[in-house]
Amino acid sequence: MNASPAPITCRRDSPPFTGGRPLRFQRLALALAAAFAWPSVHADPAFDGCLDELGTRARGEGISSSVFDAHVRTVTPDPSLLGLLNAQPEFTTPIWDYLAGLVDDERVADGRRMLAEHADALARVEAEYGVDPETVVAVWGVESDYGNTFGKRPLLTSLTTLSCMGRRQSFFRGELIDTLRIIQSGDVAADRLVGSWAGAFGHTQFMPSTYRRIAVDFDGDGRRDLVGSIPDALASTANYLKRSGWRTGQPWGFEVRLPAGFDGPSGRTNRRPLSEWRGRGITRVDGGAIGLPGDTRAALFQPAGASGPSFLVFKNFDAIYSYNAAESYALAIAHLSDRLRGGGAFATAWPTADAGLSRVERREVQTLLLARGHDIGEVDGMIGSATRAAIKLEQAKLGITPIDGRAGQRMLRALRAAAPGAATPSE
Template identity: 40%
Template structure:
């Protein structure tokens, strides 16, 4: 396997010498960015390349997880119960965070739970070593160097102790898994001790997440959205995050709540319809709160997991509409490339044939669906690929 070979190679004296040469070449960049020589030298003292980081970076999964399986993994009864218990025991903290930042406590708790299992799984790798390994390896050079400079600023300006600067193999840190640039921009002091300790202080970690979501345009007192039903027939071309209408306009088009009435107080807010698994699957009316969660992590599955876990803390039920498990989305690059090629062959333009379902590919799917009198949901399903290959 490639990852195994890379791990062996990274352990050789030649690889270590190459890493040391890279550190030496990076030093002037750090100095130009305002990092003092003493900070740099202390940060890199006895640092060697981490072969496991290289292996993890190269170990790309062949298949992505179906969204319903991902949600089942993230939203467990145990996680819901633990989150509800923490909400009760930290009520004063959450009252203060909601007052200061206006972000819903259930959403903050969901991020806390998914990112680090409520602070119990924060990663143990020295971030400087991980990021330097990634930068030297070259696959994520720009990302890693930018994050490395930010991590050095944390050591120098925030006086974060070296032994505290630990995280995941990609440099995500603390109970809310902030990368260094995010830490510098959004980390907050939630317990009043004049530190931004997202590793050991739950108050700091949650305040930091609240600050991030506030800056990502979470509306005070707002919500992320809700599951809905749509009338038949319905123009699924409207179900696109780029299309916004007021909630009242969606209601005029026949949209209703799936398990609860649409609250009248959100009637004037702008919303979009989200179809994470096509027109046969669950449908959601999403507000700016959902978009704020997407800023935290752009994955649709992640954002929905946070949103639905938050609802479960608040005592709401499960999704009403079943997932279309008999017609899942394409979940590997090879099949998606075949889909993109078939669309191209038929005169539709999915953009670069890269194995990634982006906006261009979804637009091409919708155009094909329109021409063939199919619901225009843009869903890259296995049945769609089979139809194109006939």
């Protein structure tokens, strides 16, 4: 969604021109400048020079000097962010693993409670923006687990650091300015602006620039608060989807059955009229009627290839996709929304003999790894680098191949069998 402009090199301004004045005047000028300059709290002159540039831009865009100085001048940069900015994926997550953790029974149950608890607000959101409650709540569930995981990094630290270091400085400078606008407006206090390393925050994880364009005050308190106001967050999410082309009353898509030997076109952006797909023998997997006009354009989406589940997807799938440009992410939200409506698992199995794990099962894997002496940190259901490294060691010990660090059903069964007191085949 965002371009990657060339990095901007941060430097101090050139020394002031003295015009050949006597040395005592030069010394007096320097002393006065030092007396009134903002005191540096950093050891890196380049970083201080970058802050000078940011301050100039911020003032030019309506940010007061007091807001900038209080919230940016005092930031200590966090160079560890550069590793996240430049990281290359080291572990490719199969889509069946991805969905198993995001659309599990736990998240579905929690989502249904949220639908009931916030039914009145969601009904008003649907009336205003035309987006159904299940889809809005599914975004909320995937983005922050219904407000349980906002992220822990202060936005001001992340965005100030990335505005002065590494790639995409121009992009992050814009996000920093928009963060200062949020603070200056009084919408959200600075100490509550925590989120992802890249700056997404709140119940449904908006970037500050997205907040500026899309966020709404839905609870009527005069503030657009995506952190403390669930109605504001839900309505802002629906507003985002509406602006992204959401079509009220149309499904995101549905699972389909292909005729034997099907060799037609596929791909999320390869749209054809429904009449063409029907003519090729494609039907809903549940046998139900497609129920849309023949000129409705749809694409055949096969996230795991022809041997896995197939879907016909419509404009609403694209609207979900625009929220975070990844097809697996869009499918997770779409599938969770269906589960919240009472739907079940996909009818077609994923093409794997080793299915993925729910979050409950992932926490069990971590608990078993801790019991076997692996220092993997907190049991949180997040399969990070420490957990994967421990799994690799156990795969080697237990004779599981490939040794890839993946947490799947085979690994869970092996750890259960190896646990003290576990039943043996002869018992």
